[in-house]
Amino acid sequence: MAKSVGELLIHEGLMTTEQLDQTIAFQRRHNVRFVNAIASLGFLTVEQLDQLLYPAPPVPLKIIDTGLSEVYLVDLLLKAAYLEAGTxxxxxxxxMLSLPFSVIEELIEQMRADHLVAIRTSSTYTSSTQVLELTQxxxxxxxxxxxxxLYVGAAPVPLEDYTFMLERQSVRQIELDNEWINSSLKHLVIGDKLLSQLGPAFSSGRSIFLYGPPGTGKTSIAEALGHGIPGEVYLPQAIEVGGQVIRFFDPAIHIPVDNQKTSENSSLDLKMNLAYDPRWKKCYRPVVMVGGELTLDMLELRYDYSSKFYEAPIHMKAGNGVFILDDFGRQRIEPRQLLNRWIIPLERGVDFPSLHTGMKFEIPFDQITVFSTNLNPLDLVDDAFLRRIRHKIHVQYQTEDEFKEILRRICHKQSVQYDGEVTEYLLNNYYRKQNRPLVGSHPRDLMEHIIDHAKFLKRTPEFTPETVDSAAANYFVEL
Incomplete structure (x- = not known):
């Protein structure tokens, strides 16, 4: 993280290479956050760093501030008005357009001058109370x-603005530590060795390959760490590229932090009414997970020929966050074919989406990409690709102590009395004798069987040798 922020500061001319080296040495010597080390050495203040690293999109007060052409915005407003029955x-x-009132007011004045709209009624002298209608x-x-x-909605932000925010909100700028990793995974039972691998992997902000047998918690770990990453980011509702619109914001993925005031709530257009450009939404860092349903076309811009605008690809929506490819190797396409799509973004840190017109454009590839599989990695990828994956982590079967702790927690969660002797009975009869591996998902599944059986018999669930035998008979496959 220190290097990525330092490189940004050097690029902006706010630090020298020598100052960066001094800061890194100070950070390691005193074990403090990188930004605190910069402030302690007096190179920059905390306020200057926050302004640089966590910028809010400025509120556009005029048409020219939006980065979009007047013609485009007039057409967008006309379409929105048309859908309102012309009034x-x-x-x-x-x-509707997520634009400040002052921009809308300027557009309407231009539309009136061009005889595109006319005032229908006005109860006061303020333009906010006017009712307008489209002329023929x-x-x-x-x-x-x-x-x-056919696109009607939030006015898009220019590609340049989106790229700028992607770079400034980079996931590699986050400083993570042991306290964070322990807090994020406190609801899971994970050994110290695995914890010591996961922390640096996610802290790097780069790609991770989680592999190991099924049921050992790979998906749960990736999700928990993804959702545990601190900080908020500004995400555009739509992006404009070469005159085309890409719908970006996805309520199924992007979770807003707050709902700022809009001009609909105020007849005044004061900059203080808006904390940032309303075309953007302040959200938690996104976490996107896909599995066997993933296809190559989901990783490309999707153009709808009937509506004539684009939908951002699934991995693009994970920008500044985490993208989890679960059950890797079980997609309907060959793993190597799928991975070829990722080689350049992983290696160069940029992606090159294409419009249906043939135009290609460049955007930063800024996300923690997690590949998770229960298949043998060597059967899926070659050494060349594995070299591009920064961290390879083997998630193994649980130990007996870990298995017992998982079972104890499951019992507590389900309000079932835990019994150590019954646990020994379970381990001895269904694991040790059969030489069956201790899979972390088994305690949850077995307890669900016990609860289902008790519910059917209208009894209180109990953790006993008898209920264990009943659950095991329905759960384990014996040949």
């Missing part, structure tokens, strides 16, 4: 705009 209010348009000319232009694209 609308400025606050309603500000809400305005309707015709809206219909022509719909033929180009």
């Amino acid at each position: 609308f209010t400025p606050p309603r348009m500000a809400s 000319r305005g309707r015709e232009r809206a219909e022509a705009a719909f033929k180009i694209s």
